Amino acid sequence: MPIKPPAGGSTHVKVDASTSPTRPVDVDVPLLGPSGRRGSGSGLFVGDPQPRAGSSSAVDADATGATPAVIIHAAAVEARLPAPQSTLDHFVISARAILPEINSEGLRIFKKRAYAEVAEGDFVLVAVDPSTGLHRARRLSELLPGPVMLRDADSGFWYPRTVVEPTTRTQVQRYLPETTDLDADAFIARFDDKDVAELELKRIELGLPQLDSKHISIPNHQNRVAQSHEVSEAFAMWGRLSQVYKWQGQSDQRVYRDGQLAGFRLDINLTLWPVDKLLSLKFNSVVALTLRGYAPLNPDVFFAQFPNIESLTVTSQLITRSPFHGAMDERAYSRFNMDSRFTGLLARLPRLRELNLQDCDLQADFSVRDMTRLQVLRLGSTQGAAVNDLPGPLRFRVPVQHRNDFLRTDPDISGMTELRVLDLTGAGLRQIPFGLNAENGPSRLEVLRLGDNELSVAPSLKAMTALQELDLSNTGLDRFPEGITNEIPGKVLNLANNRITSIPESIELRAGCNLIGNPITDPASLRRLIQARIRTGADIWLGEQSNDQSANLWLRNVPQEQATEKLELWNSVSHPASSLKIGILKLSRTPEFHVEYPLLQRRVWWFLKIYSERGPDERARLNDILINEPSPGKMLDRLEAEIREYDSGRQNQPLHHLPKRPRFD
Structure with missing residues (x-):
């Protein structure tokens, strides 16, 4: 009985594995089609497995008009991937019959994959390079991307880029005519590839109309009353938004990394933020963002506008409110409400490395869990009063009646191996952060600040060698x-x-x-x-410092016949608010006051005697030291040195032995 040929009209031939040692097991590999390229009549390309029968990706050969092909079944051998190819021929497929119409970017999208037409009927699967934004050819069977693909504006066909051209000032200023040479050079330092720069410049050009000043509006949050200076601030903020959108800004706004411009800092007063505007813009240049105050933001939309944030600071903002019933305006602090939806998005920001939360209303479900890429974490002066009984991720509750209480919690930072700076100053901790001394904790910390917390027990530093x-x-x-x-x-x-x-x-x-x-x-x-x-x-x-501001502080064990004389000396040069009295009193804080009191006592009375004998000019020089030298011990040393320097004839030698200075080898 004759053997029935397979559906589709093609013929399958069994061959020995030795004739095709590089083919994977049980894979149908189409031979060269009529166009001379592999798979040109099949709608598939090398490395893409054949769809299973009945699957949605299967293409009927009769429907597409494909010619019969000979299919080879390879026997079982060790599978080896072919060596990467650099020529475009290895990326080309022919699939016009199954691809939809061209979209606005000149691509055809099929099953969430983008195809670029390189010639009449020939296509290349492409994907966006996340580091440049350019499209690159690719094959499903290979991880390494192919050549960069560019589109010819006249023909609409795509072609592989062969030469990388540098960005020029002329190119930048063609899109942004008001750009100075300095700003153009800064842009070029960030985008030195002409084609990458072109993409960014076109994106900027499309969004500029939304930054026209006629779109600005000041919202009314928390019974907000916008003062005249705040209206000016809103317009100034709008101007800064426009600047950073175009990769421009003042020198103090620029952020550099390894000597190259990385982006810009942006400070946003959320109480004046026009939350119903700018929803379609992306501020790609912003890498350091500060948010002050509170506004009812949609976090998904907001973070989509700032996709490249590396450093985020959230703090409070002083505002003016209008109370009810005609009462006088009052000033209050607007604090950001850090809910779980907002913090959940923080953990998913791919570039976030620094997080600073100061004076925020942190909700009970706030957590730093999953923020393992953080290198800097600062939480301080936050508003919280209650804690969970069980240890776990950093959590806060903020009862309205306890707005002035600090955070009291058990923070969990285990797994944060990238942390270099941990600052929980004044966060209301009762014990060291959970996971700080764990094996998977931040052992490479360079800065650890836990001050102004009731810890009682200190962390161990044995593993913190950095x-x-x-x-x-x-x-x-x-x-x-x-x-x-x-x-x-x-x-x-x-x-x-x-x-x-x-x-x-x-x-x-x-x-x-x-x-x-x-x-x-x-x-x-x-x-x-x-x-x-x-x-x-x-x-x-x-x-x-001693509370005794009288001469008695320096009359301890002085014989009675000398005490009267010294008391008269004290009264002659000192009055309650004099710089002399204040400076001498500071000496009670020194170690010498506790272990070398007799010597310190003699030095004080010797100085007072010399001071009483000097004229206004020298007293002025000595008073300057008494007032401006912050170290009490150094102050007395300097006073004695000044007296000896002025008294060149050594007529007033000390009435005591100066303290010996230790020798250090």
């Missing part, structure tokens, strides 16, 4: 954190205003340390602090 700055000031700590060495942190260690009473011998006191406001009482630690000030030139520690 840490340069640590701020744990005003957190209630009574000891130094674990892991501090001579290199960690590298630049700043701020433990001010805690409950630390002594300094471990293993801790090096160096420039950048701040222990001011701690009740340090250990004599050895206090002497080390004196040496550290002499070595670094800065106060690492200062205690509480």
Whole structure:
């Protein structure tokens, strides 16, 4: 009985695998069609698997008028992809019969894929290169894109680009005639490819009519009353929007990366933001965005307008409200309502690397979960009062009756391995952020700021080998954190205003340390602090200032016969508000006041005696030091040096031995 040929009129032939070692298993590969290109009569191209019978992508050969073809079935061998091809012939298909009409971009869209016509009846599958916006040829079987495709305006056919031409000032100024040479050069630095620049310039040209000043309108949010200066601000903001839309702006708005222009900063006062306008525009140049105040934004639409945000700051804005019943206008802060829909979109912003939220109303479902690409996270002075009992992602509740309470929560930053800066200053924390010391935590942190939180327990720094700055000031700590060495942190260690009473011998006191406001009482630690000030030139520690503003502060253990004389001296040069009295009182904060009081006492009375003998000119120079030198210990050193410098004849030698300065090898 004769064998029935397969449907479609083609004939299938079995061959041995050795005759076709590069063909995959059980794949029907069409031979060269009448046009001389592979698959020219099939509507498919090399690497695209044949559709299964009955599928929506199957094409009836009789319906398309295809000629019979010989199909080869390869036997089982190891499948190997063919080497990438660079010529356009390897991307061309013939599929006019199944492709729809050309769209406004000169492409035919079929099953969400774009096809560009390169000749009469021949097409190339193309995709947009996300880094340039240009179309590039591609094949489904290959990940690597093909050549860049451009369209001829006259014929409508697409062709592969062979030469990359540079952008010129003439090209930029043809679309934007008012552009200065400086702005044109900045644009060229960002778009140095002529074809890429052309795409962006055409996009800008199409959107410019929407930025005409006649479209501006000031909304009325939260019983908003727009003052005259705010109307001016709204128009100025509109002007800045127009500028950055055209890749123009002031020097302080420009953001550079590796010496090249990356984009622009934009500050938006949302209380004046025309939310019903500009919905079709994209501000591609904005990479750093600041939002002040609140407006009922549609986050999907809003973030679509700013697709390239790398840094986002949200903060409050002072506004004027009109109360009901004819009451006088009142001033209040407009705070952004950070709901879950808005924060959910934050996690999906592909370029977002820095997030700063200050004075926001953060809702109970706010979370930083999934923001693992963040490198900088700052949350502070936020409005919150209650927390979840269970640890988890960063969450906040903002009861109306507790608008002045700070955030009290257990933030979860586990998985944020890219974090370089974590700033939770004044966020209302009660314990260290969840995941900070975890294996998948931010071990490469360079800046960690947890000041002004009631922590009591410090995080361990053992794994934070890259840490340069640590701020744990005003957190209630009574000891130094674990892991501090001579290199960690590298630049700043701020433990001010805690409950630390002594300094471990293993801790090096160096420039950048701040222990001011701690009740340090250990004599050895206090002497080390004196040496550290002499070595670094800065106060690492200062205690509480004495409340005793009388001469009695410096008359301790003075014999009675000398006390009367010294008291008269004090009264002769001091009055309640004098700079002399204020400056001398500051010396009670120094370590010397606690461990070298007798020597400090003699130095004070020697200075007062010399001061009383000097004329107005020299007193003026000494008063300048008393007023402007912030370090009490350095102040006394400078006063003594000034006296010795002025008294060239050494007629007034100190009545005490000056403190010895330690030698450092």
